[in-house]
Amino acid sequence: MAASSGTAVRPVILGGDIGAYATARTFHETYGVRSVVLAGVETWAVTGSVAVDHRVVTGLSDPDLLVAAIRDVAAEAPGRTHIVLGSADWLVDALVTHREQLGDVVVPYAGPGAMAQVTDKGTFTALCRELGIPVPETVVLRAGDGPGAAAGLTFPVVVKAASTTAYHAVSFAGKKKVDRADDVSELGEVLSRIAAAGFGGDLLVQELVPGGDAEMAAVNLFFDATGCGGSRSSGGCCWRSTRPGRSGTPSPRSPASTPRPSTTPAGCWSTWDGAGSPTWTSSGTPATASTASSRSTPASAAAGTQ
Template sequence: MSVPAPRPRPAVRPVVLGADIGAYATARTFHETFGAASVVLAGVSTWQVARSVAVDLRVVPGLTDPDRMVRAIADVVAEAPDVPHLLLASADWYVDALVARREELTGLPGEVVVPYAHTEAMARVSDKGAFTSLCRELDVPVPATAVIRAADGPDAAASLRFPVVVKAASTTAYHKVTFPGQRKVDRAADRAELAQVLARIDGGGFTGDLLVQEEVPGGDATMAAVNLFFGADGSWRFAQFGRVLLEEHTPGALGNSVAQVTGVDDVVVEQARRVLEHVGWRGFANVDVKRDPRDGVHRFLEVNPRVGRSGYAVTASGYDVARMYVDAFVHRTGAAGGVVGTNEHLFHVVPLGLVRRYVDDDDAALVRRLARSGAATNPLLYRAERDPRRWAAIAAAQLNQVRKFARHHPGRKQPGSYGR
C-alpha cells in the first residue's frame, strides 16, 4: 500500500488585523498569489471580509486591547506552528500594537514575522508633527505647519494664513477618543472657525498634539501618493507613484482615495524614498502628497505605515505585494536593486460611472480608455468569490457610494487642477 506524499508546506499564512477594504485587498493579494486564505482578526464582522474565499474570518471582541490581540494571534499560530505566519494590519493603531509587542509575538512557538520598522523609525513618520519636522530637515516640501494642543486656542497658530486644515498628529491617539462632530480632518476658513474646531476637539477630550496646516489649494485631482516597499534588511525594493482622481467626502472618511491612477513622477518618488531610507524603514509605506497648483510642487502630508486599500493598486498594476513580503521577510532573499513601477493602471473602489461623473473631462476620458483596455481594477470584484450573499453586499455597498457622493461631494464636476 503506497503512502501518500506529504503535503507541501505553505509558503506563508497571512494574519491580517482589521476588517475594512484594505484588509480584504491584502487577503485577496495573498489568495491570488499563493492560494492562501488569510486569517483576518476583526472586532466585528463586516461585509468587506465576510463570506470570502480569501478570508478565514475570526471575530475577536476587544481586539484593540493589545493583550487580547496577542492572545488571539497566539491562538492562530498554535493551529499551524510549522507554517510561517506574517502579521499585517489595515489600521495604524494595529500597526502600533504589533510593533510595540514585536518581541513577544516573534517569541511565540513557530515562525512569526512582524514586517514593520522599529519603534524609533515608526515614531518619526507616524506622528504627523515629527514627520513634518523630518521633511524640513531633509529639504522635502511640506505645508506651513503649527503643532499645537486644542486647549491652546487659535492664537497658537497665528503665524499661519487661512484657510487651514486641522488633524491629529497621531491617528492612533485620536482613535482612542470619540465625541460628537469628530472628523478625520477639519477645515477652518478663518480664526473664528478655527476657535470653534479647537473648542470641539478640546471638549471631546482629546489632549494630544494637533497639526494646523495652511491648506494647499486644489481638488481631489491634486492629491497623490507614493507606495514604497523595503526589505527586512532596510534595502529599498519598490516604489510607485499614483495620482488620485477621486476621494471620499464623508466626514469620517474624508481624504480616503476611491480612484487612483498609477504612473510616474521621479522627483516625488525620490523624495519619498529618501525620507524613509533616512529613518531605516522596513516593509510597506504609503506617503500622501498634494500638488500645489500655484508652483507645481508636491507637498508631503503624512505617511501611512502599512498597506492601505490603495496598496492594491501596486498588485493590480503588475507588481505583486504578496510576493514582495514573502521574498523579503519569509525567504529573506536578496534584492538585485529597487524597482520603480511605471505601469499605468486605474485602481477604484467605487463604480466607474461614478468616477467619471465627478472628475474633469480629461480624467473621464482617461478612465474610459483604461477601462476599455482592461487596465482598471476594483479589488472587491474578485472573480474567485462564489457566495451570492457576498456579491449582494458588494452591490449594495456600491449603490451606497452613489448615494454618499450625491450627498457629500461639493459638486458634480470639479475643474481639473492637476497640471499635465
C-alpha cells in the same frame, strides 16, 4: 505566482478597511495565498473576497485579546511563516508594542523609536523639512493654545491629530479624522471641541492643499533588512471617504502597478517624485517581507500626511 499552501507565507492583517483589502489582494495576486483578516466587525471591504479569510474578533483594542487572537491564528498552521500587518496606525503601534508576546510570527516594522518618528505627523513633517522634502505650511499646537497659535497660516486650513493612535482613544460628538476651518472663528470652534473632549496631544494645523480626489494616491513599499526596496503596490484614489472618522482617507482605489514577486532581485528606489514609477536600482539580494508604506498627494505637497 502561486505558492504551496503548506509552505507559503500566511499573512495576518488587523483591521477590515480598504487598506486591509488592498494588502490581501496584493498577496493573493502575487503569491496565490489568502490572508486572515481580523476585524472588530464584518466590513464591506473584505467580506466575500476570495483573497480574504475574514474573522470577526471583538475587542482588538484590548492588548491581551489582540495577542491571543494572533497566537490562535498562528497555531492553526505551525509549519507556515505568519507575517502580521496592521491597516491602521493604532494597530501597527499595538503590534510594535507587543511584538515579544506574539510568539513565532513576523512583525515587519521597525522598533518603537523609529516608528514614532514616521507615524507622529508633527515629527514626520519636521523630518521632511530637514531633508528638503516639500510639505504644506504647518503649525504644531495643542487644542488649549487657541487659534492664535496658528497665526501666519493662510486659510482654509485642516486640523488633525499628530498621533492617530492617541486620537483613536478619544470619543466625542462631531469627531472627525480631519477637520477643515475656513477662518479663525471656525478654527477656534474646532480646537474648543477637541479641548473639551480632553485630548491633550499635539495637533497639526496645515494650509489646505487644493486638488481633486483623483490627485491622491496610496503606495505600499516593501523593504528588506538593508532598507532597500523589494516590491511595491500602489493605486489611485477614486474618491475620498466622507465618513467623519475616515475624512481625507482614499476610498476605493484603482490599481496603478503590479507588485514584484519575491524572485525579483531586491533594489533601492533612488529617486521618486510621488508620480509614476520609482527609479529601480538592483542590489542583487533577495527581497524579504519587511514593509513600510506612504501616501502621496500632488507633487507640490508630496509629503503631506493624511
